[in-house]
Amino acid sequence: SAVISQKPSRDICQRGTSLTIQCQVDSQVTMMFWYRQQPGQSLTLIATANQGSEATYESGFVIDKFPISRPNLTFSTLTVSNMSPEDSSIYLCSVDSPSGYEQYFGPGTRLTVT
């Protein structure tokens, strides 16, 4: 399976600021996904990032709040903008497998907004 790393692993940020989370994969992948997981809760898909096209956002998530970049086949960033305490969560990056039928997940970025 692909090896996925995320930076930072955790951060504490002040209300009103923005944080960019990086996702790096050790091999080229077709699709990259960004999820949010609040403590003790399930995962919620934020958006799908394809190289060379705009990200596709799920209902309830907008580009102004969560801008995403996908400059190449191994890298993507998610920015959490104008943060509030409600944005405190774990943000996970995933990629599709070579077959396209399952996902591999990164370790997550734990964000706390004060």
Place this chain on the structure above:
Amino acid sequence: LAKTTQPVSMDSYEGQEVNITCSHNNIATNDYITWYQQFPSQGPRFIIQGYKTKVTNEVASLFIPADRKSSTLSLPRVSLSDTAVYYCLVGPPPRYGGSQGNLIFGKGTKLSVKP
């Protein structure tokens, strides 16, 4: 849009077989059933995937009845290290229509294995 229902939690003892059932009454023709395992402070890990009948790999088995309205993940002879949350995900493969509202994780089943 297939939604899933799983038990919130299950307890087991080391060496026992554990079966976790997931209900998905409105599964669509192009939906697959995928199970993920998640340990605290880690991202989910793929366990097994199936479309119908039975699938087995080195870690688990997945049983899917003919009507596909439910599925059962079977973990043979669990150990303490199998203590985790298990998610059942029903939908198209991620690359083939998996987004657009289709990649919906259920609430998961917290499995506790005791010595």
